[in-house]
Amino acid sequence: MSMELNLHGEARAIDSIAALEQALQQARALAQCELWLTQATDAEQGPALCMLRNGGNAWLMYLSGQDDLSYHSLGDEEADGACSYLLTNGQVDEYPEAWCIDVEQCQRAFLAFFKTGGAQPAVIAWEAD
Structure with missing residues (x-):
């Protein structure tokens, strides 16, 4: 199995x-x-897993690609505030800190996503968008 990994705009095959x-x-x-x-060259064709990270803050987005549903990671629901993230296109977006999870958790989710061929990683608490 092969998937495409895109790290801040640089794509490569992961096999x-x-x-x-x-x-x-x-x-x-x-x-x-x-x-x-x-799994596909176009993330909107899904399934796709995305991580945005700024220092110790990170969160995940899962796109199924089939039913147009998307999900975000759910961290400490009582966390206040937002964190900014630099996107590949240069845009800076802010997302709630309540979505942030540990970077190690994010990495385990990427491994699970690859091993299962694109299934939504069960190692993360998810909330539908």
């Missing part, structure tokens, strides 16, 4: 857990990043 782990380490070295892992 093994080892290749994915290496890419996740590269992403972790960046202060901020937008990271996509997709």
Whole structure:
């Protein structure tokens, strides 16, 4: 199985857990990043998993691609405030800190997504958008 990984605008094929782990380490070295892992070349065709990260803050978005449903990770629901994220296109967006989860959790979700061929990772609490 092969998936496409796009790290802040640079796409590459991922055909093994080892290749994915290496890419996740590269992403972790960046202060901020937008990271996509997709089964199709177009994320909207899904399934797709996206992580936005700014330092210690990170959250995930899952797109099923079939039923147009999307989900975001759910962290501490009582967390106040928002965190800004730099997108690949240069835009800066803000999202609630309540969506933030640990970067390690995000990485486990990417591994689970790859291993299951694009299923929504069960290692994350999700909320429908």
